[in-house]
Amino acid sequence: MREALGIDKSVDILDHVHSLPEKDQEEAHQKLQAIERKAMVEMQPRQGLTELMDFLPNHEFSPIITREFTPPKPHPAGILEIAKSWDIPPQNLVMVGDSVDDMISGHRAGAATVLIKSEVNSHLNHVPETDYVISRLDDLIHVLESGFDAKPKSTH
Structure with a gap:
């Protein structure tokens, strides 16, 4: 781009x-x-996409913030908007993404962050804003069902 x-x-x-x-x-x-x-x-779907998509219809994820939202990441405004619409503190949210902007925006909002690891972003495992690392999309199901308390980085 x-x-x-x-x-x-x-x-x-x-x-x-x-x-x-x-x-x-x-x-x-x-x-x-x-x-x-x-x-x-x-596009080739990531591993675990089907399982995650099967899980999500039973759980409401709205609103969804898109690239049109301003200010854009890494500003935390998108995450803060979700927290406001749900009437919960941002510390109760999890930002899931695959870029440094995702990790920074989640961290700045006070949310926990989950990095979806790939060949091109493995260096982000070590940035301080990354709380948790998963290798497959369906690894997120465990994180969402079990709850997430910020803890040392780990690969699920």
Whole structure:
């Protein structure tokens, strides 16, 4: 995505798009949507996805915060919005993700963080904002059913 927009890793994609003149924002959004459509067609599901999807319908997860929410991660506003809508403290939430922005936003909100480990993000096991590491999506079922109390990093 950064390559398509001509920006380097130090620049947040959405911040860049929002900084563009209005006519250029539409073109940038179209580029991003084309990349996302291509990725969805070529995407291979992660291990454990079917089991996690079978588990989730019995549990309500709403609202879901998307990339359109501002301010974007790593700002904690999205997680804080969920805590507010559920009327619970953010310390009772778990941020699940696969990026450093996911871990930082969860940590800044006061939530526990769960890293879904992959070949490209294993270095995030060691960032201080990562509380718990799972290898497969269905490992999250155990975390959700058992509750989560921030504890030393472990791989489930």
